[in-house]
Amino acid sequence: MFSFTKEQKVFDISGIKIGGQPGTYPTVLIGGLFFKGEPDFDKAKSQLKKMYDLSRRIGNPSMPDFFVRKEEFIEDIVDFIEKSTPKNQPFSVDIIDPNLKIKILEALHEKKLLSRTVYNSIHVGTTDEERKTLKKFTPEAAIIVAFNPKDKSPDGKIEVLANGANLLDKGLLDITKEIGIKKVLVDTAAMAPGDNSGASISAIPVIKEEYGLPTGCAIHNVVEKSNWLDDFKDARKPVDAASNINIPLFGGDFAIFGPMHNSDLAFPMIAWEDILVSEYTESYFGVEPCDFHPRRKLF
């Protein structure tokens, strides 16, 4: 285990603490809803309840990540967020299409939900129109995806954050700063198996040491894309959940752990790793875990 020489930022995002030296705050767990498209709000309610219960029991903060695939879903999903998520809890909206991203920002603004919104995400494909809308309707925080099409190594991820890798007029960090978003989480951009997928893990300490920002990734995506695991069908779900322990092990701050219905496996696994990290960092570096750390709940 290790400690970073760079001062580590800790953000309070609508009541959730994220970031810091390894062993201080537990990994924030981000579970996805509506990945397949059409929302099933009854299922979503029960999955949310389960995730929040686990979060309370174990100590790891959690956050729902709402996928929005079509414009026709925006109104219902935003209504659901307003009515069915706790008023003091953050959530993220996870959208690919820039036009939908613009529309949901307007909808979140109208419902006065931007102060709880984590925008997922800003990246090399973020359009000028999207940047303008983000300046007008600025969310509380944003996830930056450090994907560099030219270089998938940790260095390449730094490059795209720092200067845009000659694909953008400036680096992703400066773009986000210019928009006015102060709370930035860096997603190290997990790639498919065989495509430098391990770099999303090794980049975590590199980026934290360089910028001191809360860093994590969706490492479970690598498992999801694995054909090799087709030969071990029973192992797929545990491997998917277990892959997330790499994040706290490498000093990371958040895990986008996949579909929310995987909470029952993901939460105890990651909490267990958080406990191990905390024990080591306290004995070696004197880093004390925060009051709500899972290690406090274990002993």
Added chain:
Amino acid sequence: MKNNVTTTVIGSYPVNIDNYDLMNHYFGQKEILWSKYIESAVNDMVNAGIQLVSDGQTRDPFVNIFYRKLGGCRIRERPEVIDKIQYNEPIIIEDQKYVKQIIPENRQLIGLLAGPHTLSQSCVDLFYNDEKELAFDFAEALRKEAESLQKHVDMISIDEPFFSVSMPDYAKELIETVTSGIKKCPVRVHICGDISEIIPEILELPVDILSHEFKATPKLFDAFKDHSFSQRICLGSVRSDKPVVEPVDDIIKHIRRGIDVFGDKISQLAPDCGLRLLPKGIAFQKLKNLVEAGEKIYDR
């Protein structure tokens, strides 16, 4: 064209990269193919009538193409040397193979190497603390690339813009190192900027063609008058730093001035430098006018 005068480019060509498309490849976890950008640049050169085309250096600024693949280098906020320079894998070979497949049979291909001095001067050295040693290690790596490259191109160009900023005592040996394994094709060195004070040193370089920006720095015509030399000349004839298309007559006048100085030593007509920073439409029209001017002079 008659008289063996060829229209060509110095290297880079503008390209409009679709970042959203690149990001969609990430979201879909699909392989990113750069071929469409190479094709876009090469097609423009071919359609403008350029005879000796390049791959357009669309992937990166030209030095970064080399830093990205050479061992010992990394690119973060800026290129850095963090270990001994090593040649680990071919750098531009695959792109040249691709270009050869897509150009018509009556067109040729020039392979572009960033020069060792320019590479040593364009990065932050965190390992060597000795710029000569660093430059020679770059040269050795480039020698290996050049040896393979000659099998896939019709000419090799070594781009050394930094010679016009600081010409090292060992410039000749550096270029010799790079060219020592090239037996199958001619070699051009491109040095842009004001080189009027270093012409004697440039004439020592073991290359076949000297390429300079005569359009932006016309005083070079007078500077060359005092020297006799065996190399042929690539005459920079349209500006690469100004987004204004030179009329054909203006280019003809410039080439005639070049002929007055160099006569039949002129073997190539090209832009002054890479066109990467110009709008694509303007770069295309500049090349088109260059070709038309060349044809009017040499095909008459």
